[in-house]
Amino acid sequence: MATPAPSTELHELVREQLAADEIRYTTGRRSVVATIQMASGPRTAAELSRSPRMAVPVSSMYRTLSILEESDVLRKHHGSDGVGRYELAEWLTGHHHHLVCVSCGAIEDIEVPRHAESELKTIVDSLGGDAGFRVLDHVLEIEGVCHACDERLTTESRSS
Numbered sequence: 001m002a003t004p005a006p007s008t009e010l011h012e013l014v015r016e017q018l019a020a021d022e023i024r025y026t027t028g029r030r031s032v033v034a035t036i037q038m039a040s041g042p043r044t045a046a047e048l049s050r051s052p053r054m055a056v057p058v059s060s061m062y063r064t065l066s067i068l069e070e071s072d073v074l075r076k077h078h079g080s081d082g083v084g085r086y087e088l089a090e091w092l093t094g095h096h097h098h099l100v101c102v103s104c105g106a107i108e109d110i111e112v113p114r115h116a117e118s119e120l121k122t123i124v125d126s127l128g129g130d131a132g133f134r135v136l137d138h139v140l141e142i143e144g145v146c147h148a149c150d151e152r153l154t155t156e157s158r159s160s
Contacts, residue, residue: 010037013092014073021071031055032064033073033088041098041108042077042085081105097140103149110142 014033015025035051036043045065049058056064065086068074074086077098085107090096095117099108112120120140128135145153 007034007037010088010092017073018071023067023071028056028060028064029068032061032068036074036086036088039087041106042075042087044083044085048086077107095137098142099146100141100143101146101149102143103145103153106146107141108146112140 011025011030011033014029018025018029031054032048035048035053039047045061048054048065049056049061065074065076069076069086072089073092075089077085077087081104083105085105087093087109097110097112099110100106121138124138125135
């Protein structure tokens with residue numbers, strides 16, 4: 001994944017994006033953006049609200065996330081567990097992909113080496129072209145079981 005813009009630059013980009021929609025970049029919104037920037041992948045509203053740095057009351061968290069998503073600052077992912085998780089939009093962070101745990105629903109960012117990303121783009125463009133579809137972008141989500149769930153499932157199967 002591309003390295004996120006430095007915090008001050010990131011916050012200025014977000015402030016400008018929100019201003020274009022005539023939305024103020026409040027302390028609470030800034031807190032959400034900063035917390036998400038520091039995460040290793042998309043996070044749920046509950047995970048964000050538990051962050052010690054969070055300056056948004058739980059009662060306002062969903063509205064704040066919705067405003068940031070509608071303004072194209074955040075992107076919402078729907079995990080296999082049906083829970084929405086949020087991350088910074090790719091225009092702020094760069095193109096990247098995810099590992100998705102089908103057991104707990106966790107989503108983690110994954111770095112794809114440049115040569116593999118090039119091969120992936122070629123495959124996606126070819127598949128789209130074969131179907132008469134003009135490809136604009138792609139998202140790769142690799143589903144599996146995270147290390148913690150794999151250990152838990154292995155332990156449970158030994159106990160049975």
